[in-house]
Amino acid sequence: MTLTTTRPLTPREVASLLESLRSAMLAEVGALSDEVLGWHPAPGEWCAKECLGHIIEAERRGFNGRIRTILSQSEPSFPGWDQQAVERERNDCARSSADLLAEFNTLRSESVALVNGLSDADLQRGGTHAKVGYLRVNDLLQEWVHHDRNHFRQLQANVQAYVWPSMGNSQKFAGE
Secondary structure: OOOOOOOOOOHHHHHHHHHHHHHHHHHHHHOOOHHHHOOOOOOOOOOHHHHHHHHHHHHHHHHHHHHHHHHHOOOOEEOOOOHHHHHHHHOHHHOOHHHHHHHHHHHHHHHHHHHHOOOHHHHHOEEEEOOOEEEEHHHHHHHHHHHHHHHHHHHHHHHHHHHHHHOHHHHHHHHO
16 A cells, blocks of 8 residues: 555654664764775765764754744744855864764754654744745654655765675675
8 A cells, every 4th residue: 555645753753763863873883984984985975974964964953953943933034054065164074983973962862852842832833944935843853854864874875885896796796
């Protein structure tokens, strides 16, 4: 049975998924060396550390940050932000993975608590983004889940690309 419509995830479900990704990120990044995490699959593409740095900034500015602003103000306006410029300023590729994980872990703990504390009324509050228009808290929660998984998948694809040249003839299994 294919469903063409879905229901929004509840704050409790979103908080559980934020926690799940935290565990996965700590395990994945914690298992790799800074050499592997700092490897770029192609010129101009983010390394795994930059993927994690982007998740941190998107959480700080775009999800946790916007939700806190919505809850503290009536119908706020949100400017966009230059993600590439922020990444250059953060210089995550040069940072230690331990520092990045600590930053992520602290922020994610705050975010899980924030989401778990949202009421039904909070979900309907919102503000206007300069590029995309009106955003409700509930919209941001759904996007947060999508965004997390998109960039975690990107981080994992970097690891796959890193090991590919060392796979020898076992590369032929990848087509099966």
